[in-house]
Amino acid sequence: MAYFKRGNVELYYELHGEKTKPVVVLLNGIMMSTLSWHGHLPDLTRFFQVLLMDFRDQGKSSRMSQNYDISIHAEDLNALLDHLNIDKINVVGLSYGGQVAQLFALMNPQRVNALVLSNTPARISPYLQELGEAWKEAARLYDGEKFFSLAIPFIYSDTFYNNNLKWLKKRQEAFKTLLDKDWFNGFIRLASSNLSFNTLDELSGIKSPTLLVMADRDIITPINEMELIKEKIPNSECLIIHDAGHAAFLEKQGEFLAAVMGFLLRYN
Amino acid sequence: MAYFKRGNVELYYELHGEKTKPVVVLLNGIMMSTLSWHGHLPDLTRFFQVLLMDFRDQGKSSRMSQNYDISIHAEDLNALLDHLNIDKINVVGLSYGGQVAQLFALMNPQRVNALVLSNTPARISPYLQELGEAWKEAARLYDGEKFFSLAIPFIYSDTFYNNNLKWLKKRQEAFKTLLDKDWFNGFIRLASSNLSFNTLDELSGIKSPTLLVMADRDIITPINEMELIKEKIPNSECLIIHDAGHAAFLEKQGEFLAAVMGFLLRYN
Amino acid sequence: MAYFKRGNVELYYELHGEKTKPVVVLLNGIMMSTLSWHGHLPDLTRFFQVLLMDFRDQGKSSRMSQNYDISIHAEDLNALLDHLNIDKINVVGLSYGGQVAQLFALMNPQRVNALVLSNTPARISPYLQELGEAWKEAARLYDGEKFFSLAIPFIYSDTFYNNNLKWLKKRQEAFKTLLDKDWFNGFIRLASSNLSFNTLDELSGIKSPTLLVMADRDIITPINEMELIKEKIPNSECLIIHDAGHAAFLEKQGEFLAAVMGFLLRYN
């Protein structure tokens, strides 16, 4: 509902809930936007003020004309918090947003009260790199329906497909008009920004309470990949969402909210 | 901190936290007592009034002289709630206590706001039956140290043993004096009370929001056994505590609390 | 090394090994050809005569001009066996070839001595249907390199990618020239032939010894999907290839050969 101007980049953000409550920032996965969280807001705003933001090249934020490194989003967030006079936050990062969350927590440890890393890796493995290439290939078709067809079967679990085909086909239909040339070009730049992302040597520096949310049918960031994080962050906690894929936050919204809210409330 | 007399049976219970908050009842596993939950109280009482109780033949409640059916504990709880003028509760049942929770929810659906079934089965499978026999055999040695040695490796996960051997050996030492003849006889009666427990045909009647808490190294009530419940309770939610055994509530107290509190707060 | 003419369709097949040995027929996955098995032949021909065949629209067999049902391959195989005067066979079917194997075993039970179903489903679930659509979408680009990029991350496991990226990139390079317009059109017809494939109601009729080969990182035909077969075929045996994806037969050639040969030799 507002824009924050950083240089000539306009960053779209939304603040929901009461000022008196502790702040939670929800960081988007690569294909998401602030809109993706609106179903989660009613529960979350009972206990938290919620800050949503579209990364540059996402949602309603500015489209870039050049490539950048994923760390720029962590800097954007930091500047936004200064602008909003928000000091301490809880960070929930999903997938790509989970990578941003790791970078933010490493750059600004004093600002992070508690951290949730959901369906996110500590490195771009060769497999993730090739998956990124596949998605960019699919994006270069500039066709929302085809993009959905080619990219989404990695995101949602087979069980979700088996139980929600109708809903998925409607989403595919919607992609036709929602995803325009600008969206695809933004997506391609986002998907090019984290090729060298690797926090394995630094994660042990994260001292804030950390929850890892995994999903047992996630084929993009499977449990064993997230365990690389677990080994590095001492005392991190860990919950598995059952029968869900990479989009666990949506496939099992109730379970995702339970895990995240239960964890955050213990440290707020 | 108080006793409720039902017939000639004294049921020990504790009420923690403020009256104005929604009530959560925590139902013990077979080897537990009200004491087992004291580590969980500081977090829980921030949001709930917590009712703990020792089942008959458990903790500070009366020892029986005859066998009974597990359903008697559900009746005891119902009477206790009447006595305390508590109408609606949230129920968290662990293992044996999870079986009581199922029976209570089936007998008194109108009293249950939300239900958490943790590491608990819907039936006494042949395996569970034989495990029960093994535990009774171990109990009949009337020796706390030996009982610990023989029964506990089923309860805690191998990974917990591998990381907490010292703590476990101290527990074993404590069992020497804590478990007396009365305790063992009570345990044997408890372990004899659920041989015909089977809710599979009735579970579909549970309409309150339900969370299933599983643990991926639980060998007593493994994930596939708890999925029998999931199939029967429409819309039940499900979280897995990673790298934990049957005693997940203690092995991973943080994760257990996160799952339970996050779920309950969404429905309270 | 020879062609069998059925109507106006030329079916390419190869017979390897000695006539005196029991016959094993290896049935290709959808993207495979007789060539894909050549690494397996040295081991297999020590104990078996091996019959390979390219399904119509595959490898060196005729390209069709119209769609057909997957069952036609089972009929083709049956006719080929008549032509070769081979009575009894052992059948090893992989993925699409595993579906053909099921159909063949149901049509010609008396011909099947023992059956191996590897990484194959009993039905085209909604997920598999959408995956098929994605692959056809990718095929319609008529570009081997892009097809590899978009379709192959489903086939090989993440762990295989992580350990064999160089080999995979060389394969991708090879796809450029190997996959021509004819190949893609054949592939699209093959991928359109099994939309209504579903043997769940018939599988209980399979009486020959059956081995199910699963892989624990197979995201196309995951273990739970193959367990649907297990429930239907009484006494079927089951081995899991560890740390392998849908292409387990190639990712873990040694383990695949061990499982298949060990099983078949017990029944030959």
Place this chain on the structure above:
Amino acid sequence: MAYFKRGNVELYYELHGEKTKPVVVLLNGIMMSTLSWHGHLPDLTRFFQVLLMDFRDQGKSSRMSQNYDISIHAEDLNALLDHLNIDKINVVGLSYGGQVAQLFALMNPQRVNALVLSNTPARISPYLQELGEAWKEAARLYDGEKFFSLAIPFIYSDTFYNNNLKWLKKRQEAFKTLLDKDWFNGFIRLASSNLSFNTLDELSGIKSPTLLVMADRDIITPINEMELIKEKIPNSECLIIHDAGHAAFLEKQGEFLAAVMGFLLRYN
């Protein structure tokens, strides 16, 4: 069917099958004896000469009066092979026998053609140590029926119990007379012999082809424990027996034979 005298110890062994075939030695788990393999012989002797042996303190071999280290069995085997003029062998070691197999392969690498390690660890973890203590505690009751009740639920999977309760109860009945004081004392010494067993630093020296047989419901040597071996033995292969516990060789005899025979035949 014969005894080999080593010092004043009589080691019972059996040789099955034809001299012209490659030799496979099957090494017993701690509660097993040569008899435990008789169901496997018909299949195995088609391709191998099979050597069975009872370790000292096992089956028909001598009972000791003092403790010893597990490595003594590897020396016993080596001496027995000299005695029998057998040079090269294939070794299949199960659980405790798998530990002996590791030690034998490390001491006599030139004698090992191929190695199968089934349901066996590379170290006695704290959990295994406590499990050993539990079993010794159970043995000191000198009562076969109680021993069965207390120890066997760790050995067979829950699914095996659920499907074969009758057979298991008959076994329990048989234990009454089969297990006498001598047996228990032997068992206690065997269970005391491997407390410091740990091959993790040496396993990389094993150069013979190696197959790891795991079972996905094995709670004594679970998959993650056996993966410690996998990391150390370069190029070891790995098959998982589905829905089986620590006694996979018996719970799923067919699958076990398929995996072992298929692997061994590739290297013989």
